Amino acid sequence: MNFTTIIEPFRIHSVEPLAILSEAARREAIRDSHYNLFDLPSRLVTIDLLTDSGTGAMSRDQWAALQHGDESYAGSPSWEIFRNAVSELFPYKHLIPTHQGRAAERILFSLLGGPDKIIPSNTHFDTTRANIEFTGAQAIDLVIAEGKDTQSNHPFKGNIDLDALRSLLQGSGPGTVPVVMLTVTNNSGGGQPVSLANIRSTKEICQQFGVPLFLDACRFAENAWFIRSREAGQQDRTVVDIVREMASYADGMTMSAKKDPMGNIGGWLAVNDDDLAEQARSMLILTEGFPTYGGLAGRDLEAIAVGLREAVNHDYLNYRITSTKYLGEALASAGIPVVQPIGGHAVYLDARALLPHIPPLEFPGQAAAVALYEIGGVRGCEIGSVMFGRQPDGSERPAALELVRLAIPRRTYTQSHIDYVIEVGEELVRRAPALVGYRITNGATTLRHFTAQFQPITD
Ligand code: F0G
Numbered sequence: 001m002n003f004t005t006i007i008e009p010f011r012i013h014s015v016e017p018l019a020i021l022s023e024a025a026r027r028e029a030i031r032d033s034h035y036n037l038f039d040l041p042s043r044l045v046t047i048d049l050l051t052d053s054g055t056g057a058m059s060r061d062q063w064a065a066l067q068h069g070d071e072s073y074a075g076s077p078s079w080e081i082f083r084n085a086v087s088e089l090f091p092y093k094h095l096i097p098t099h100q101g102r103a104a105e106r107i108l109f110s111l112l113g114g115p116d117k118i119i120p121s122n123t124h125f126d127t128t129r130a131n132i133e134f135t136g137a138q139a140i141d142l143v144i145a146e147g148k149d150t151q152s153n154h155p156f157k158g159n160i161d162l163d164a165l166r167s168l169l170q171g172s173g174p175g176t177v178p179v180v181m182l183t184v185t186n187n188s189g190g191g192q193p194v195s196l197a198n199i200r201s202t203k204e205i206c207q208q209f210g211v212p213l214f215l216d217a218c219r220f221a222e223n224a225w226f227i228r229s230r231e232a233g234q235q236d237r238t239v240v241d242i243v244r245e246m247a248s249y250a251d252g253m254t255m256s257a258k259k260d261p262m263g264n265i266g267g268w269l270a271v272n273d274d275d276l277a278e279q280a281r282s283m284l285i286l287t288e289g290f291p292t293y294g295g296l297a298g299r300d301l302e303a304i305a306v307g308l309r310e311a312v313n314h315d316y317l318n319y320r321i322t323s324t325k326y327l328g329e330a331l332a333s334a335g336i337p338v339v340q341p342i343g344g345h346a347v348y349l350d351a352r353a354l355l356p357h358i359p360p361l362e363f364p365g366q367a368a369a370v371a372l373y374e375i376g377g378v379r380g381c382e383i384g385s386v387m388f389g390r391q392p393d394g395s396e397r398p399a400a401l402e403l404v405r406l407a408i409p410r411r412t413y414t415q416s417h418i419d420y421v422i423e424v425g426e427e428l429v430r431r432a433p434a435l436v437g438y439r440i441t442n443g444a445t446t447l448r449h450f451t452a453q454f455q456p457i458t459d
Contacts, residue, residue, distance in 0.1 A: 009315040034453035046377030049406040052345045054258035056410030062303045069299025078298035085305035090247045092270035094277035099295025101256025102127040104269035107283045112178040113137035121181035122160040123188045147189045150339045155230040156195040158186030169209040183216040184223040191343020193226035203249035212251035218259040222344030225317040239312045262307030330422040335429040352402040360398030362437025369404045376424030380406045387449045
């Protein structure tokens with residue numbers, strides 16, 4: 001019997017109350033937060049889909065592992081447990097723990113970046129791009145054309161454009177490209193996977209030009225599950241086996257343990273190169289901590305070690321990917337255009353298509369995100385002209401897409417929560433023609449989406 005209900009492959013062990021507010025109270029709360037969802041206290045949010053980062057539920061075994069945390073400054077057994085768990089999946093020679101992903105990025109790009117350097121990727125995540133640009137280097141996105149088309153159903157829309165990569169490497173002088181990155185899955189491109197074949201071919205091109213390949217592997221398990229489900233010849237393999245093959249093509253990785261590894265905090269940098277590792281460890285000691293704990297407590301290392309094993313469980317991954325798809329498909333049937341196919345960790349709503357009467361520079365994504373909160377206390381995140389519209393010279397240019405990301409924390413919400421989000425989405429469609437745009441009344445110049453203040457345009 002093939003059942004259609006997606007059951008959560010766990011039962012609830014500890015509960016946390018949710019805020020159920022009236023619509024009037026929510027309207028007041030969002031007005032007091034100047035219509036910025038980042039400014040909204042989480043105690044006023046019913047379903048929080050702002051991010052899947054560090055917001056997942058830890059398992060019974062992870063909480064138990066916390067009690068084993070050994071907080072010795074050097075050589076803690078928790079470090080050995082962490083190192084063993086990471087190297088089962090990613091057997092790189094050197095492992096350097098950090099407090100989160102961006103700390104690993106800062107260390108790597110401080111060592112490899114610098115003016116005149118170019119660092120390509122399928123698509124750099126914002127903190128990766130920011131850390132590269134901070135060193136004076138240029139960050140370039142080379143995702144395939146289908147990856148930029150919200151309605152293309154290509155199974156691996158996270159793939160890097162191999163021809164574009166080859167021409168970039170051919171056209172740049174020796175040493176100009178110190179590393180090629182691949183983000184798996186491609187978060188900024190809609191949580192879309194990269195195929196094994198694409199990772200392998202990227203490696204071959206990198207080898208030809210003597211350039212190392214690094215993975216930004218935050219959502220490695222979801223990526224491997226997509227490979228297992230969609231790539232020819234991969235259906236009988238285990239996810240662990242696929243992850244090891246993905247890892248085998250790279251020379252190192254940056255990682256946020258707040259995503260697939262089910263940590264509330266944590267990350268790492270792993271490399272094969274001895275010299276690079278030595279320099280990275282020196283930098284780590286300057287700002288993160290001793291090399292056997294990085295910026296983490298021993299108990300965090302223990303929780304991540306357990307989380308890594310849970311992240312590759314097939315029943316869990318099947319539930320994770322199927323339930324995200326369930327939300328995306330239901331919202332699409334309700335009349336909200338969504339980025340296709342549905343990615344691993346989030347559903348991306350196309351606010352420009354939903355609200356064609358709101359011009360891009362009146363922020364349709366912000367209008368849709370605020371409305372989702374007002375209607376049902378659902379918090380998502382605008383990824384559009386609020387985030388990317390401001391140019392370095394202070395002018396405004398519409399972003400390529402006006403999206404709202406609904407990111408799904410791991411193991412946190414049940415199907416009834418998701419059914420509720422779908423109902424909120426249905427109401428959003430009904431209210432869409434009457435929604436108005438927003439203007440920014442006070443905005444920081446960089447990363448303004450975190451702090452900007454807005455006002456609805458009602459005149
Ligand atoms: N790389 C990718 C692909 C990410 O999605 C993130 C974080 C990072 C690196 C940085 O890791 O947060 O541990 O420093 N993404 C979060 C998000 C913030 O909401 O998508 P971090």
